[in-house]
Structure formats: C-alpha cells, structure tokens
Amino acid sequence: MAQTHMDVSVFQKSKKGNYYCGDSYYYKETDQGFICALADGLGSGEYAKESSQLVMDIIESNADASIEQIVKMCNGKLIGKRGVVLGILKIDFKDKEYTFSSIGNIGIMTISNKSEKKRNIPNAGYLAGFPRPLKVLRDNLLDEMVFVMFSDGVDSIDLSSNYFLGKDVSKITELFEYYLSDAMDDDTTLLVMKYKV
Known part of the structure; x- marks a missing residue:
C-alpha cells in the first residue's frame, strides 16, 4: 500500500570499519495509522544487528499491539542475547494523536508546522x-x-540545525548526510517522517 498520510526518509550508516550496522528499523502505514520503530543493538557489528533485527521482526508481526505489549514481547525474546535500546512511534489517524516510548538512547523530536521543536526524554537503560x-x-x-x-550516532548538536525545520523529509536526510555523516563514529540511523492530511 502506498504511503498516503506519511512521507518518510531514512539515513543509515554503519560504524567505520563494520559491515553490519547494529541499528534496525521498521515502519508501516495502514488506513488506521502508522508505526515506526528503531532499535540499536548494544555494541556494534553482527551480534548487535542480530538483536536489533529480532526486535523489528517481532514488531512487524505485532504492529497492531499497544506499545506496552510490544515492548514486553521484545524484552521476552532478548533473554540470553545482546540487549537493545528501542524507540516506538505509533500514530492514530482517526483520533489524531500519537504515542511514543523509548528505552535507552533512541530519541525523538517533533517539529510543528510553526517550527516549534520538542524533544522526548527517553527511559534509562535497555x-x-x-x-x-x-x-x-x-x-x-x-x-x-x-x-x-x-539512534545515538546523531548528536544533539546536529538536531539544532535549521534544515530540520524544512518540510521535505528527503531534503532533511540529504542535508544531514552531506554536512554531518563524515564526523560520525558510531552506527547512525535518522528517520524523518511528516504527517499530511
């Protein structure tokens, strides 16, 4: 199904010297709403990727569940594996509201059409x-x-940049890559999403 309410653009880069990026993401739009999730496996490399991808597979299979239910399911499947930090965003088109939760250093920022930025403070841990x-x-x-x-490859200084105030999500990720990606020394994922009626 084509995206009708959400424009999405993604930038992702693995840590220098690593083939695998330890970050994984998933998003999906339906008639009722939208879900987006981002997980960063602790450390970097193949085992970090394995854990973060496992979490995305669970979310993909349970996208209609509440955030609380999804986090509980993901947590249960990580016993004995590399831990992850996780952020989940759900948007309800009918009720015109969004819910978000984050464990560890997955951040989210909202920008209103009046260019007002709001940052979420994540829950500590993983x-x-x-x-x-x-x-x-x-x-x-x-x-x-x-x-x-x-994910934590994006520095809070980066987020103050004026290009985040643009309305073209692809342009935002392109400018981010152009100006900042060479300075990063960690797995980095940036998802930019815009809601339109």
Whole structure:
C-alpha cells in the first residue's frame, strides 16, 4: 500500500570499519495509522544487528499491539542475547494523536508546522530480558507535523540545525548526510517522517 498520510526518509550508516550496522528499523502505514520503530543493538557489528533485527521482526508481526505489549514481547525474546535500546512511534489517524516510548538512547523530536521543536526524554537503560519501567508519551497529532527519530550516532548538536525545520523529509536526510555523516563514529540511523492530511 502506498504511503498516503506519511512521507518518510531514512539515513543509515554503519560504524567505520563494520559491515553490519547494529541499528534496525521498521515502519508501516495502514488506513488506521502508522508505526515506526528503531532499535540499536548494544555494541556494534553482527551480534548487535542480530538483536536489533529480532526486535523489528517481532514488531512487524505485532504492529497492531499497544506499545506496552510490544515492548514486553521484545524484552521476552532478548533473554540470553545482546540487549537493545528501542524507540516506538505509533500514530492514530482517526483520533489524531500519537504515542511514543523509548528505552535507552533512541530519541525523538517533533517539529510543528510553526517550527516549534520538542524533544522526548527517553527511559534509562535497555531491553535484555528483565522487566523495565516504561513511560509512554501521548500527544495530539498536528497537520504537517514532522517526527525525527534517531539512534545515538546523531548528536544533539546536529538536531539544532535549521534544515530540520524544512518540510521535505528527503531534503532533511540529504542535508544531514552531506554536512554531518563524515564526523560520525558510531552506527547512525535518522528517520524523518511528516504527517499530511
């Protein structure tokens, strides 16, 4: 199904010297809503990728579940594996609201059509099979709202750049890559999503 309400653009780069990027992401739009998730396996390389991809596979199979249910399922499957940090965004088109939660250093920033930026403070820690406290942010969905989700390869200084205020998601990721990707020394994923009516 074609994206009708969400424009999405992604930048991803593995840590220098690594074939595998330890970050994995998934997104899907339906008639009812949209889900996007980003996981960063602890460390880097193949085992980090294995854990982050396992979490994405679970989310893909359970995209209709609540964020709380998804996190619980993912946590249960990570026993004995490399842990992950995880961010999940869900948008409800009918109720015009979004929910987001993040464990560890997956961040999200929202930008309103008036160029007002808001950063979410993630829950500390990571998922590795033991229970985690979880807070879920719930807020109103505004027309032309831009969501920026990112792993820890994206520095908070980068996020202050004015090109995040643009409305073309592809242009935002292109400018990010052009200006900043050479300076990064970690697995890096940047997902830029714009809601349109």
